[in-house]
Amino acid sequence: MKNRILSVDIFRGATIILMVLVNTPGTWSNVYAPLLHAKWHGYTPTDLVFPFFLFIVGTSIVFSYQNKMVNNDTYKKISVRTLKLIGLGLFLGAFTVTFPFLKNWTDIRFPGVLQRIGVVFFFASILFINLKWKTLIWVALSLLVGYWLLMTLVPINGIESTLDRAPNNLANWLDVKIFGTHNYKADYDPEGFLSTIPSIASSLLGIFTGLILTSKQEKKATLLMGIGGSFLIIGHLWDIIFPINKALWTSSFVLVTAGWANLILALIYYLTDVRKIQFGSLFRYVGSNAIIIYFLSSFISKVMGQIPVGDTSLHGWLFQKIYVHDFISMEISSLLYGLSVVAFYCGLAYFLYRKKIFIKV
Structure with missing residues (x-):
């Protein structure tokens, strides 16, 4: 272990x-x-970094909670950690060096990296300690497919939704409606409200990797490489109709980044655990x-x-x-x-x- x-x-x-x-x-x-980062659709190596962290959050959840007795204290600790992460993120968004050390209210960014980590950790942890792994697969699939359908089928003010950076992009439209001036950009936030839904799936895919690493499976590195390769193929095929996009955290982006994460982690596991x-x-x-x-x-x-x-x-x-x-x-x-x-x-x-x-x- x-x-x-x-x-x-x-x-x-x-x-x-x-x-x-x-x-x-x-x-x-x-x-x-x-x-x-990629300007909009597509991805660069830099675009892999944040989803890698959410992926490894999921893997770490397995190590933390797999063999522990779940009780009220477990939920309390998960909730407290979530609030700490969100609080730190809000502090970063609000702090300024000039007295009274807070930005003007309209300039404070509400979403953020640490806030997303906190929210993803909360939901992924709660799902993991309450559901069996087979059910988690269906949850992850539902999140990815559901997000795809929402982003492509729900019209905005009677106008067909787009995946471009535009007012009739559902994720961008909701960010402006919910957060107003508290977004990273005037028209959207890369850690916005709706795109947090598929980011939970990024962590759930990390949970499946954690379950493999703690299982009695033989040739774990080979299995992870196979899963990683499969995710990459499916993600790139999905890209044809649902483009890979970090700002929108599209379902294809989730699969492609989880694919690379599995491949890289499999290599590290092989070198450190198999080859010693x-x-x-x-x-x-x-x-x-x-x-x-x-x-x-x-x-x-x-x-x-x-x-x-x-x-x-x-x-x-x-x-x-x-x-x-x-x-x-x-x-x-x-x-x-x-x-x-x-x-x-x-x-x-x-x-x-x-x-x-x-x-x-």
Whole structure:
């Protein structure tokens, strides 16, 4: 069991490192191309990062609750953790460095990454501890198919719904109706209301992987690779009629990202558990304090971007003074800044791990 959890920790840690790297370029005007999200339909390697984390949340749920007696205290702990995650996310959306340290009400973003993690964790945990795995398959399938039907068949104010970024896109329309000015963008939020439904399925697919890893199945890595490959094929076929799209978290996107997650996790499992190759300690350190590392990186980056230095911010000043040079392209400079940030948080994660400090949210 220890080795299996090690495999999951390595995957989780690598995912958090990528989340930090993607979120902290030197400048958003010149992002290193591989770290860019797809403009709308389609996906890049960067678009895999957040669904990978929701997937591994599901896998971790199995390790946490599979053999535990479920009682009122279990539901309390799940609820408290959910509220902590949502609270941290709302804090990030509301904080500003100027007194009274809160943005104007209309400028506060309500949805967010941590909020989605909290909601997904809550529903995936409740479903897991109450339903058998066969029933969970039907739940996941219902979420994916139901979301597809909602997004393609429900008209908006009498106008046929579209999957483009437009007012008659059901997910975008609901985000504006529900959150108003509290979205990431004026017309939608990538962690919006309706798209959270299929993101729960991302975590449920991670639960199935966790069940395989804790089962008595032989050749688990081979089985996970087969499942991952199948998800990729089905997801890309579904893309023909329901495009792969991270902002909408389409059902095809769920399957494709879960496919890649299974393939990568299968490889890690094979190397660490089957071949007994020791690697990935750095990822394990970060994975052991995943949420707090992500939160701190987001919070400190936000603060540095708001502290004025001359005609720029502390973030901009550091980037210009240390990383911008005539002999380096701005994209590479931006990447080097991000890598420096990642190195700092990897060092922090190592320190916390060596001191046996594990901050559970």
